[in-house]
Amino acid sequence: MLVAAAVCPCPPLLVPDVAAGAAPELDAARAACSDALGLLAASRPDLLVVVGPADESGRGTFPQGAPGSFRGFGVDLDVHLGGEGPAPAAAERGLPPSLAVAAWLLERTDWSDAPVEGLGVGEPLAAERCVRAGQAIAGRAERVALLVMGDASACRTLKAPGYLDERAEAFDAEVARALGVADLAALKALDTELAYELKASGRAAWQVLAGAAEGAGLGGALLYDDAPYGVGYLVAAWS
Template sequence: MLVAAAVCPAPPLLVPEVAAGAAAELGDARTACSDALAVLAASRPDLLVVVGAAEEAEAGAYRQGARGSFRRFGVAVDVRLGDGGRDGAAGARQLPPALAVGAWLLDHARWGAAPLEALAVPEALDTASCLDAGRELAARADRVALLVMGDGSACRTVKAPGYLDERAAPFDAGAARALADADTTALAALDAGLARELQAAGRAPWQVLAGAAEGAGLGGRLLYEDAPYGVGYFVATWS
């Protein structure tokens, strides 16, 4: 059963070495992520699953100890999904970027509260499949927590990765309300096609969360909402 969740943005720029001279710009987001992880630790889960979107080839489950890297972004920073993975048990696949950011956040928070796993879901995964995946995760243990990595639209300004789209701000506002209210119905109703057009990579992970939280009776709190670089970033807790 899902007992808690934290929603965090997934840009590699959260890692100060990747952000370089712009590291301070996401300082408030990093602080909010740390606060959200404290809520997860306080829930005393039996299992924590990090959920993030990925390319189809990188989708699937990752074990504790799986490794990731930010070398593709020009910095020699490597991460690991918690301890474990000795003798190759964690597998050879590298964590996709969203999960690598999640692993960095957990390492930064010195997570040691529960066993870890990760699930990379394809960005284009349909809503019904996302909800089913969430239900399966919630059934994995008596007390399950999720760290859900994902961004809102990437079309909030003319300098955004997807340029300016007038639909982006309303889409992000709806997502923010759903995350603040722990509204699983509203998250499940997010339009997958529109999310794809707006480059909102968080849509699929958020809908996995919606499936996991069905019937759990959790309350939500929005800790951070902003659109630096023209991309919608949110930090929220459900508990």
Template sequence: MLVAAAVCPCPPLLVPEVASGAAPELDAARAACADALGVLAAARPDRLMIVGPDDRGGLYAQGTGGSFRGFGVDLAVRLGPAADAGPTTDTGPAGPGLPHSLAVAAWLLERCGWVEFPVEGVGVQDTLTPERCAALGRVIGAEDGRTALLVMGDGSACRTVKAPGYLDERAAPFDADAARALATADLAALTALDAGLARELKASGRAPWQVLAGAADGADLGGSLLYDDAPYGVGYLVASWS
């Protein structure tokens, strides 16, 4: 049963070391993420599931390592505590290391001192249809015990001419629709986000948000939008559902 969810953006620039400085323009986003994670902890879940965009897709066990070396920073992270408490590496117990979205999630969890609950990661590909995303979410939501979700993903990357995807006039309305849906825990509106348009706008959050919509079906959660801005021309949203 889903008892709480947090939605956070996943740019590696959230990590100050990757940003080559504090990147104060992201301080408000970092603070909002910490607040959202606090709501998850207060829900006293039996386990935490992290969902984020991932080119490979698949499951990532607790203890899986990741790093930001691909961004020029020798910083390693781990998905929750590892049983052997050995050094953190870029791989996991059952295969490859964390995609960058889950590595950012792991960094957020370490920063907030999340050590109490079992943690597992799920990577979702942007080729998954809304229906398949919702179906995956329903499987997660149907698990026994109290489940909390940390959902990673960005809005459009086309809000300004300097954005990674350049300026697209469809980007701001797309992000506004997503923000309204996340603010009100509107499952139908999240599920209705257009996958093709999201891909054109480079909105990596679409599939993870739709997994959340499936997981929250029947959970009767209310939503609150904690952050909505577009530094660097990319839509970043932080929301809390409880």
């Protein structure tokens, strides 16, 4: 059963080495992520599953110790999921960027001894399949925790990656509300097509969370809500 969850954004800019001179602009987001992961660790799970968006090459499961890298962003920095490894089976393919950011966050958390696994989910994955995937994850152990990576819309300003879309602010506000109160029905009902048009990479991962949380009775708290680069970044903790 799911006992806790942390929701974090996944831009590589969260890593100060990647952000370079712009690093201070996301200090508040990093602090909120640290707080959320601290609450996650305090839940003392038997298993932590990290879920994040991925392209075709990064979809599927990743074992503890799977390697990730920020070399593609011009930084000589490597990470491993769960801070161990790499295990022989983990070295076959690298983590997608969202899970690499999660690995970086976990390396800076006083994590428990619970095993860690990763799951990269594709943007096209239908809501029903996301929910079923979450249900399956929740049944994996008596005490399961989720670290859910993903960004809200990328269309909040004229300089945003997706340019300005007047629908983005309302979409992000509803996601923030749903994550802040652990509204499973609202997360399951997110408009898949609208999320795609607004370049909201977190939609599928949030719906995996909604499936995993069924029957768990968790409450939510929104720890961060901003769009410093025209992209919605949200941090929430469920327990």
